[in-house]
Amino acid sequence: MSLFRRCLLALAAAAVLAGALVGGTPAGAQTPPPAAPAPAAPFAIPPDMEVLFWPAERRERDLRRMPELIPHARIDPSPNPRPLPEGEPLDLDPTAYMEAERIAGVLVLQDGRVRLERYGLGLTPGDVWASFSMTKSLTATLVGAALVDGALRSTGDLVTDYLPELAGGAYEGVRIGHILTMTSGAAWDEDYTDPTSDVARFYLTPPPAGEDATVAYMRRLERAFPPGERWNYNTGETNLIGVLVARATGQPLAAYLKEKIWDPAGMESAAFWRLDAQGRESGGCCVSATLRDWGRVGQMALERGAVPGGQIASPRWFERATAQSIDFPENDRGYGFQWWTRADGTRFEANGIFGQQIHVDPERRLVVVILSSWPTATGRARSAARDAFLDQVRAAVE
Structure with a gap:
C-alpha cells in the first residue's frame, strides 16, 4: 500500500480536534449568506x-x-x-533526478533569492x-483572508x-475547521486509479437543475465517522471550501x-484557475502558474503572509495553517489547514498529484518548488x- 493510501487511514484524536482544530465558539444565528457570485458561462467538459x-x-x-484545453478563469x-x-x-546538478523522475521545473529560493532554476520536459x-x-x-x-475581511467569523462556524x-446530510454539525483539516467524517473515496471513485466521478456528475455542482455532489455523501474523529483525504471537501468562500465574499475565487x-x-505572470462545467472555480484543484510564481507562493x-504588497491573511493564520493538526503515526508527516506538515515542525509543503510540490523550510529560509509529470499520480518510491x-x-545550502 502506498504512503498516500496508508495516510488515508491515519487517526486523529477526537478530543484534540474538538478544541485545537476548530477553535472558537460559533456565534448566534447567521444572517442569510450573500448570493453566490455569478459564474462564467457553463460548458460541456470534453470527454478526453x-x-x-x-x-x-x-x-x-x-x-x-x-x-488551452478546457475553460479557466484568468488571474492577471x-x-x-x-x-x-x-x-x-548551488553546487548541485539536478539533471539526473529531473530525467529519472520526469521533472518539468525545479526552483530553489533562499532568502528570496534564486539559487537554482532548471527546466525540463520542454517547459x-x-x-x-x-x-x-x-x-x-x-x-x-x-x-x-475572508476571516480578516469579516466575510467569515470563525473556523468554528458550522458549514451549514x-x-x-x-x-x-453528512455535513450537518461539521465546522469549517473540520473541512480545513479533512476530518468531517463524510465518506469519500480518493482512489486516483479507480474510475468509479468519488474523485474520478466528481467533475462528471451533472447536478440537479439550478444547484451548485459541488454542493449537490457533497450533499449526497454519507457520514462514515463523527466529525473530528478521523482524517480522510477529500478533494471534494476543498472544493466545498471554495464554494463557501465564494458565497461568503460574494466574489468568484479567481477574483x-x-x-x-x-x-x-x-506575481509576475498570469495564472489560470480551472472551471467546472458550471463555470465556477474548483477550490481543490488546478491553478496553473509559472515556476517562479509558485516560488512566490512558497x-x-x-x-x-508579510509580502511586499501588504499582509496576506494574518501571521497567526499561517502559523495555524502550517502547524500539524493531524498526526500520522506511521511516519513523520501530518496535516494542517490544507498544508502537509512534518512531525518535528520544521517544514511544511503544498503537494499535488503527479509530483507537484512547494517545500518550505523556515529554519533555512528556504523554498523549493518541484513541478513534475510522474507516470503515476502518487508513488512511494517517487516520493522517496x-x-x-x-x-x-x-x-547544499548549509
Whole structure:
C-alpha cells in the first residue's frame, strides 16, 4: 500500500480536534449568506479531459496547456511584480533526478533569492504548469483572508451557516475547521486509479437543475465517522471550501485570489484557475502558474503572509495553517489547514498529484518548488526520491 493510501487511514484524536482544530465558539444565528457570485458561462467538459487516466506522454505535453484545453478563469499579473534576484548558485546538478523522475521545473529560493532554476520536459520560464492539489493551500489562504475581511467569523462556524443546502446530510454539525483539516467524517473515496471513485466521478456528475455542482455532489455523501474523529483525504471537501468562500465574499475565487494573494504577493505572470462545467472555480484543484510564481507562493507562506504588497491573511493564520493538526503515526508527516506538515515542525509543503510540490523550510529560509509529470499520480518510491533530492538541497545550502 502506498504512503498516500496508508495516510488515508491515519487517526486523529477526537478530543484534540474538538478544541485545537476548530477553535472558537460559533456565534448566534447567521444572517442569510450573500448570493453566490455569478459564474462564467457553463460548458460541456470534453470527454478526453480525464487527466487521471491520460497516458504519461500526454501529461508531459499537456500539463502546461491546460488553459488551452478546457475553460479557466484568468488571474492577471500583479501590477507590482516582486523581484527574485539571483543568489549564489548551488553546487548541485539536478539533471539526473529531473530525467529519472520526469521533472518539468525545479526552483530553489533562499532568502528570496534564486539559487537554482532548471527546466525540463520542454517547459520554459514563461509557461504555466498545472498544480493539482497545490491549489488547496491557496484556497485555505483565502479562508484566512475572508476571516480578516469579516466575510467569515470563525473556523468554528458550522458549514451549514454558509451553505444551508447541506443541512440534514453528512455535513450537518461539521465546522469549517473540520473541512480545513479533512476530518468531517463524510465518506469519500480518493482512489486516483479507480474510475468509479468519488474523485474520478466528481467533475462528471451533472447536478440537479439550478444547484451548485459541488454542493449537490457533497450533499449526497454519507457520514462514515463523527466529525473530528478521523482524517480522510477529500478533494471534494476543498472544493466545498471554495464554494463557501465564494458565497461568503460574494466574489468568484479567481477574483478573490487576484485581490488577496496574486497582487500583494507580486506575481509576475498570469495564472489560470480551472472551471467546472458550471463555470465556477474548483477550490481543490488546478491553478496553473509559472515556476517562479509558485516560488512566490512558497515565499508568501515562509514570510507568514508579510509580502511586499501588504499582509496576506494574518501571521497567526499561517502559523495555524502550517502547524500539524493531524498526526500520522506511521511516519513523520501530518496535516494542517490544507498544508502537509512534518512531525518535528520544521517544514511544511503544498503537494499535488503527479509530483507537484512547494517545500518550505523556515529554519533555512528556504523554498523549493518541484513541478513534475510522474507516470503515476502518487508513488512511494517517487516520493522517496523527491525527499532524497530535498536532502541534497538542504545539504547544499548549509
